Each structure stands twice: as C-alpha cells, then as structure tokens.
Amino acid sequence: MSEAENPQLPPNMEIELDESLHATTEKWFEYPVVVHPHHTDYGGIVWHGTYLSWMEEARVECLRSLGLDYGNFVKLGYELPVVEVNIRYHQSLKMGEQAIVKTRMNNIQGVRIYWDYQITNWRGSTTYVSGRVTLVGIDREKGKIMRQLPPMLLDTLVKL
Amino acid sequence: MSEAENPQLPPNMEIELDESLHATTEKWFEYPVVVHPHHTDYGGIVWHGTYLSWMEEARVECLRSLGLDYGNFVKLGYELPVVEVNIRYHQSLKMGEQAIVKTRMNNIQGVRIYWDYQITNWRGSTTYVSGRVTLVGIDREKGKIMRQLPPMLLDTLVKL
Amino acid sequence: MSEAENPQLPPNMEIELDESLHATTEKWFEYPVVVHPHHTDYGGIVWHGTYLSWMEEARVECLRSLGLDYGNFVKLGYELPVVEVNIRYHQSLKMGEQAIVKTRMNNIQGVRIYWDYQITNWRGSTTYVSGRVTLVGIDREKGKIMRQLPPMLLDTLVKL
Amino acid sequence: MSEAENPQLPPNMEIELDESLHATTEKWFEYPVVVHPHHTDYGGIVWHGTYLSWMEEARVECLRSLGLDYGNFVKLGYELPVVEVNIRYHQSLKMGEQAIVKTRMNNIQGVRIYWDYQITNWRGSTTYVSGRVTLVGIDREKGKIMRQLPPMLLDTLVKL
Numbered sequence: 001m002s003e004a005e006n007p008q009l010p011p012n013m014e015i016e017l018d019e020s021l022h023a024t025t026e027k028w029f030e031y032p033v034v035v036h037p038h039h040t041d042y043g044g045i046v047w048h049g050t051y052l053s054w055m056e057e058a059r060v061e062c063l064r065s066l067g068l069d070y071g072n073f074v075k076l077g078y079e080l081p082v083v084e085v086n087i088r089y090h091q092s093l094k095m096g097e098q099a100i101v102k103t104r105m106n107n108i109q110g111v112r113i114y115w116d117y118q119i120t121n122w123r124g125s126t127t128y129v130s131g132r133v134t135l136v137g138i139d140r141e142k143g144k145i146m147r148q149l150p151p152m153l154l155d156t157l158v159k160l
Numbered sequence: 161m162s163e164a165e166n167p168q169l170p171p172n173m174e175i176e177l178d179e180s181l182h183a184t185t186e187k188w189f190e191y192p193v194v195v196h197p198h199h200t201d202y203g204g205i206v207w208h209g210t211y212l213s214w215m216e217e218a219r220v221e222c223l224r225s226l227g228l229d230y231g232n233f234v235k236l237g238y239e240l241p242v243v244e245v246n247i248r249y250h251q252s253l254k255m256g257e258q259a260i261v262k263t264r265m266n267n268i269q270g271v272r273i274y275w276d277y278q279i280t281n282w283r284g285s286t287t288y289v290s291g292r293v294t295l296v297g298i299d300r301e302k303g304k305i306m307r308q309l310p311p312m313l314l315d316t317l318v319k320l
Numbered sequence: 321m322s323e324a325e326n327p328q329l330p331p332n333m334e335i336e337l338d339e340s341l342h343a344t345t346e347k348w349f350e351y352p353v354v355v356h357p358h359h360t361d362y363g364g365i366v367w368h369g370t371y372l373s374w375m376e377e378a379r380v381e382c383l384r385s386l387g388l389d390y391g392n393f394v395k396l397g398y399e400l401p402v403v404e405v406n407i408r409y410h411q412s413l414k415m416g417e418q419a420i421v422k423t424r425m426n427n428i429q430g431v432r433i434y435w436d437y438q439i440t441n442w443r444g445s446t447t448y449v450s451g452r453v454t455l456v457g458i459d460r461e462k463g464k465i466m467r468q469l470p471p472m473l474l475d476t477l478v479k480l
Numbered sequence: 481m482s483e484a485e486n487p488q489l490p491p492n493m494e495i496e497l498d499e500s501l502h503a504t505t506e507k508w509f510e511y512p513v514v515v516h517p518h519h520t521d522y523g524g525i526v527w528h529g530t531y532l533s534w535m536e537e538a539r540v541e542c543l544r545s546l547g548l549d550y551g552n553f554v555k556l557g558y559e560l561p562v563v564e565v566n567i568r569y570h571q572s573l574k575m576g577e578q579a580i581v582k583t584r585m586n587n588i589q590g591v592r593i594y595w596d597y598q599i600t601n602w603r604g605s606t607t608y609v610s611g612r613v614t615l616v617g618i619d620r621e622k623g624k625i626m627r628q629l630p631p632m633l634l635d636t637l638v639k640l
Contacts, residue, residue, distance in 0.1 A: 035551070036540055038369060038533045040362040042234065042415040043300075047358055048242040049212035053518045056209075060516055071515070071576015074202065081252070082208040087245045095362040096551015140203075195391070196380055198373045198527055202520040202575040209518060213358045220356055231355070231416015255522040256391015362554065363620075368562040369532035376529075394522065402528040405567045412561070460523075 027160075028102035028118070029065060031058035035097050045092035051129050052085065055117055058101040059133070068156040078150055080113065080135040087131035093119075099128060105160045111137040111146050113157070187320075188262035188278070189225060191218035195257050205252035211289050212245065215277055218261040219293070228316040238310055240273065240295040247291035253279075259288060265320045271297040271306050273317070347480075348422035348438070349385060351378035355417050365412035371449050372405065375437055378421040379453070388476040398470055400433065400455040407451035413439075419448060425480045431457040431466050433477070507640075508582035508598070509545060511538035515577050525572035531609050532565065535597055538581040539613070548636040558630055560593065560615040567611035573599075579608060585640045591617040591626050593637070 033054050041047040060070045073080075093099055099119055106114040112134055119129040137146040137153070149157075193214050201207040220230045233240075253259055259279055266274040272294055279289040297306040297313070309317075353374050361367040380390045393400075413419055419439055426434040432454055439449040457466040457473070469477075513534050521527040540550045553560075573579055579599055586594040592614055599609040617626040617633070629637075 034537075034541075036533075036537050037361045037550075038367055038536055040360075041357045042360040042362075042364040043239060043241070044362040045241075048245065049209050049216075049358060052209035052212065053516075056518055057514075057516050061514075069576060070517075071574070074575060079203060081203070081205075081249070083249050085208065085245065085247045085249075089241070089243050089245075092241070094551070095554060096549060194377075194381075196373075196377050197390075197521045198376055198529060200520075200522040201517045202522075202524040204522040207518055213356075216358055217354075217356050221354075229416060230357075231414070234415060254391070255394060256389060363559060363561070365561075368565065369529050369536075372529035372532065399523060401523070401525075401569070401572070403569050405528065405565065405569075407565045409561070409563050409565075 028104045029058065029062035031061055031101040031103070033057075033099050033101055033119075035093055035095050035099075037095065040095050043092070044095050046094075046128075048087075048089060051087060051089075051119065051131075054101050054119070055103065055115075055131065055133060058103045058117070059115055062103055062105075063156060066156045066159045068153065073153070074140070076150075076152075077140045078146075078153070079138040079140050080153075081138055082133055083112070083136045084134035085131070086133075087117075087129060089129055091126055091128045093128045098122065100124075105157055106132070108149070108154075108157060111149050113137075113149075188264050189218065189222035191221055191261040191263070193217075193259050193261055193279075195253055195255055195259075197255065200255045203252070204255050206254075206288075208247075208249060211247060211249075211279065211291075214261050214279070215263065215275075215291065215293060218263045218277070219275055222263055222265075223316060226316045226319045228313065233313070234300070236310075236312075237300045238306075238313070239298040239300050240313075241298055242293055243272070243296045244294035245291070246293075247277075247289060249289055251286055251288045253288045258282065260284075265317055266292070268309070268314075268317060271309055273297075273309075348424050349378065349382035351381055351421040351423070353377075353419050353421055353439075355413055355415050355419075357415065360415045363412070364415050366414075366448075368407075368409060371407065371409075371439065371451075374421050374439070375423065375435075375451065375453060378423045378437070379435055382423055382425075383476060386476045386479045388473065393473070394460070396470075396472075397460045398466075398473070399458040399460050400473075401458055402453055403432070403456045404454035405451070406453075407437075407449060409449055411446055411448045413448045418442065420444075425477055426452070428469070428474075428477060431469055433457075433469075508584045509538065509542035511541055511581040511583070513537075513579050513581055513599075515573055515575055515579075517575065520575050523572070524575050526574075526608075528567075528569060531567060531569075531599065531611075534581050534599070535583065535595075535611065535613060538583045538597070539595055542583055542585075543636060546636045546639045548633065553633070554620070556630075556632075557620045558626075558633070559618040559620050560633075561618055562613055563592070563616045564614035565611070566613075567597075567609060569609055571606055571608045573608045578602065580604075585637055586612070588629070588634075588637060591629055593617075593629075 035046055039046050039050045063070055099121060102118045102120065104116055106116045115133045117131040117133065118127055120127050137149045139146050195206055199206050199210045223230055259281060262278045262280065263275055266276045275293045277291040277293065278287055280287050297309045298304065299306050355366055359366050359370045383390055419441060422438045422440065423435055426436045435453045437451045437453065438447055440447050457469045458464065459466050515526055519526050519530045543550055579601060582598045582600065583595055586596045595613045597611045597613065598607055600607050617629045619626050
C-alpha cells in the first residue's frame with residue numbers, strides 16, 4: 001500500500017535480503033526481431049510499448065531453451081506475472097530494421113526473479129533499449145504469491 | 161552510452177538541475193477505462209503491456225483537456241517520445257472491470273517532462289498500478305532533442 | 321473441415337436456415353474513438369488491425385447499454401468468440417482524428433450472431449471502414465458450441 | 481461510396497477484369513509462430529485480432545524471401561496498405577502452442593494483390609484460421625492509388 005502511494009518508485013529492491021540464489025551470468029540469451037508495420041507508430045519507429053511484447057517473447061524463449069515450456073508451467077498451476085518494469089529508450093528502431101533482444105536472469109530473491117535486457121543492433125554497437133523486468137511466482141489456484149519457486153523452475157534457472 | 165551499459169537503471173533524475181519549471185500539482189487528471197477482451201491475457205487479467213496504451217491515452221487526453229491537441233502538435237513538427245518508463249503492478253485488473261487512470265505532470269526539467277500515474281478502482285481504495293513516464297521534446301525534422309520545449313507546450317503545461 | 325480447405329471464403333451464410341430471430345434494426349449503437357499514437361503505424365494512420373479492437377469495444381459496450389455485462393457473461397460460463405471477420409478499408413484515419421464506430425446486430429441464426437459495422441466521421445459523411453463480425457455461443461466448461469444461446473443473451477438482443 | 485453503404489461485403493472481386501498477372505502458385509510460404517502471453521486473451525487462446533499481426537509478418541517475410549525488403553519499399557515512396565480482410569476462425573490456438581502461418585499470393589489484378597492464408601499445426605492436419613487479405617499499391621507522396629504496381633514489386637511477385 002505504501003508502494004501504491006509513492007509513484008516515484010524508489011528502488012527498494014535491496015531491502016529483500018532473503019535471496020536464495022545469486023545467478024547473474026555473463027551470457028545473454030539472444031532473440032532476434034524485425035520491425036514489422038504493426039510494431040511501429042506514426043513516427044515510423046517502434047512504438048514504446050511494443051518492446052514489452054518482445055521482452056516477454058525473449059524471456060519465454062530463453063526459458064524454453066533451458067527446457068522449461070512456459071505453456072506447460074501455466075498448465076501445472078503456476079504463473080510468473082510481471083510486477084515491475086523499468087525501461088530506458090536510448091535510440092529509436094525504425095520500420096524494417098532488425099535488432100537483437102538480449103536477456104539474462106540477473107537474480108532470484110525469494111520468489112522474485114529479475115531479468116535484465118539490452119536491445120541492440122546485430123553488431124552490438126548501438127543499444128536501442130535497456131531495461132529490467134521483475135517477475136514473481138504465483139499459485140494460480142490460490143491466486144497468491146508462492147512461498148517458494150517450484151523446483152522445476154529453480155532447476156531450470158540454475159542452468160543460467 | 162554509459163546508460164546503455166547499465167541496465168539496472170539507477171534513478172539519476174536528480175542530476176539534472178537545470179529545471180525550468182517546477183509544476184507538481186495535487187490534482188490528477190482522471191481517465192476511465194474498461195477491461196475489454198483484447199486487453200486481457202490467458203490469466204483473465206489485463207496483460208502488463210496494455211497499461212502503457214492506457215497511460216498514453218490518459219496523457220494525450222490530459223493535454224487535450226488543457227487545450228493542446230497532440231495530433232496538431234505532431235503536425236507542427238514536434239514530438240514527445242517516451243524515454244523512460246517505470247511501472248509497478250500492485251493488483252491485477254480482471255476482464256470486465258472498470259478503473260481510473262490518474263495522471264499528472266510531476267515536473268519539467270529542461271526538455272524532459274515527468275508524468276506520474278496511479279491506476280485505481282473508482283473509489284480510489286485499490287491501486288492496481290503506479291508508475292512514471294518520462295518524455296522528451298523532439299524536433300521531428302532534425303530528428304533531434306529540442307534545446308527547449310516549444311512555447312505552445314509550456315503555456316499548456318503551466319495550466320497544470 | 322471443408323471450410324478449412326477453402327481459403328477463398330465463399331459466403332455460405334445463407335445455408336443456415338434455422339434462424340430463430342431476425343433482428344435487423346435501423347438503429348446503430350455509436351461508440352466514439354480517438355486515434356492515439358499506439359493505434360497508428362509508420363504511415364501516420366490507424367494500423368488495419370486496430371479496428372478489430374475498436375469493433376470489439378463497441379460490441380461489448382453495445383451489449384452493456386442493453387443490460388448485458390460481458391464480464392459477467394463470461395463468469396457464468398458462456399463466451400461469444402469471433403468465428404468470422406470481413407472488413408473493408410475505404411479511407412484511412414489519421415493520428416489525432418476522431419471517429420464513430422457504429423454497430424448493430426444484423427441477425428441471429430441458431431447460435432450465430434452477425435454484427436454489422438460502419439466507422440465514420442462525426443458527421444457521417446465519410447466512411448473509413450465497413451465490416452461484419454460473426455460470433456458464436458460457446459459453453460466454456462465443455463469447450464463446445466452451445467445448442468442454443470442462453471436466455472439472458474436472447475432477452476438482451478431482442479431489445480435491439 | 482456504394483461499398484460503404486453495403487456492409488455485407490459482397491465479393492465483387494470478379495468485376496475487376498484488367499488483371500495483369502495471374503500468379504496463383506501451389507507453394508505456400510511458411511512462417512512459424514509461437515503463442516506467447518501477449519497473444520492470448522482471457523479464454524487462454526489467441527485473441528482473434530492477433531492473427532492479423534502474424535499474417536502481416538508472414539507476408540512481409542515472404543516478400544523478403546523473394547528479395548523485396550518492405551522497409552526499403554516504403555522508403556522509396558511506395559506502400560501496400562490492406563484494403564480488405566476476410567478471416568474464418570476454425571479452431572482456437574492455445575497459450576504456448578506452435579503453428580505455421582502459410583501464405584501465398586493468389587492473384588494480382590491491376591494494383592490489387594490478393595494473399596491467401598492458412599494457419600495450421602506443424603503436421604498440417606488441423607487448420608486454425610483461413611483467410612484472404614487484399615492489398616493495394618499506394619504512392620505515399622501523392623497519397624493516391626498507383627496506376628500500376630512498381631516494376632521492382634512485379635518482378636518480385638513473378639518469382640512466386
């Protein structure tokens with residue numbers, strides 16, 4: 001509730017000390033994208049909300065590459081909704097251009113999972129967008145935050 | 161560039177001291193929304209990216225209520241792209257539910273404009289989402305950040 | 321299945337003769353829209369898929385105006401998915417422009433409901449888009465087409 | 481205008497007899513897709529409008545496979561907006577599932593290009609969606625329909 005009253009979003013991530021796993025890796029998962037017409041806006045560039053779709057796709061495909069099918073994960077009664085998004089837009093991406101959405105899990109703290117993002121050109125010399133997305137584990141049936149992440153997910157994330 | 165290298169997004173807003181206008185107001189502009197099927201995802205709740213559409217609509221309609229038509233603004237060669245987004249998701253909004261997107265300009269610093277958001281139920285007793293969006297003034301022809309915001313915009317924002 | 325083999329989509333609606341209700345009305349339900357940045361594409365006009373969102377919103381709000389809350393309808397175990405869409409794009413709608421999405425139920429045939437659309441300017445002198453959307457009643461639990469539409473829906477639609 | 485008055489959309493394609501190229505091919509271009517959370521709605525299935533995004537992506541990638549970069553095409557002052565869409569939804573596609581968007585150019589009549597679609601499972605044994613999309617060549621500067629399609633496009637389409 002105090003969070004809700006404060007729209008300035010102070011980064012109080014450091015408060016949560018009960019981290020069960022520090023899993024920062026140097027390696028990024030790379031997900032290629034192409035700017036199609038439906039991604040653009042009147043400025044001829046990618047609309048700022050489109051990046052959230054790409055970041056979600058990259059995250060789901062990163063998990064799939066590690067053996068976790070998010071569709072199955074949901075069928076098993078789990079869910080990983082987004083609870084926080086922080087994005088910086090550095091350069092615009094234009095209609096028809098190609099880019100790489102780079103993502104890596106930065107950290108797990110309790111049932112929170114932090115994913116970092118960099119969206120760059122193919123050479124990696126230009127960064128269009130950088131960001132972080134925070135997920136939290138949910139028990140779909142109870143509609144509540146889980147007390148701990150399910151083993152099938154932790155086993156997958158350890159591979160990162 | 162150093163921004164791009166740091167995806168943790170340290171909140172360095174306070175560095176920019178050349179503020180030309182401190183315009184925080186107590187008053188929120190209120191923009192009502194209804195959750196339609198296309199706003200939802202498999203969880204039966206609003207997909208996290210949908211909120212960016214609503215926040216953009218609320219911002220554009222807030223400016224319109226002050227006499228600035230954003231469509232005209234663009235035709236005149238200006239643009240206010242989003243350069244930073246910070247969103248916290250507190251409670252989910254379900255299919256068919258109604259909510260109020262509350263927005264207010266928090267501050268102008270140089271050519272940067274900060275908008276705060278709270279998305280709540282009608283009574284204001286539940287906050288679903290809170291966030292901040294940062295815009296920057298762009299000269300469309302030059303494709304560059306403006307040295308100062310155009311008077312027609314500043315005159316409008318002062319009304320806030 | 322034979323439908324699936326034929327992508328040319330012959331209009332075989334006339335085959336279904338078991339119509340339970342002929343409900344064409346002269347009166348259109350009117351749903352106003354404004355073209356915001358997220359609705360547009362690189363051409364500065366509304367992206368062609370955006371219209372489906374607006375048509376869905378207009379349909380849901382038309383039902384609400386008749387006393388049927390679609391969110392409740394879904395909670396009760398029913399659903400009205402789209403099974404066919406036919407749209408013609410006559411004129412483009414530009415960034416910042418306003419329009420009216422006009423819709424009316426054209427007909428009910430068994431568990432199929434046909435909705436007609438015209439998206440025009442405020443005066444009605446320019447038609448941007450015209451179209452038809454076909455819905456079918458589904459029992460969510462069984463995942464099957466209903467044998468007949470639920471009375472609460474028929475009672476609502478008769479008001480049209 | 482008479483089109484606009486008739487939302488029933490009679491298929492009057494056969495009226496246009498000045499066809500410059502009959503190019504129906506047996507071969508489909510295949511574009512794989514995965515159902516990510518942002519593609520779904522409250523029913524746990526792909527929202528009906530999402531298919532238009534996939535159909536656009538498949539079309540643009542089909543042209544790219546033939547040597548035509550749509551981004552460049554736009555930069556050269558041309559555009560191929562959608563003027564008609566006809567879609568039938570046969571089976572729903574669920575969260576996490578994979579599918580193939582199959583597309584082929586069916587015909588060119590004057591400056592109109594007809595694309596057929598079938599969205600199926602990998603084996604091709606289930607068809608989720610079938611449809612047709614009609615494009616028309618536009619001169620971006622004049623904002624008008626072209627008298628004939630530019631040679632660079634015709635040369636590409638002949639390869640189909």
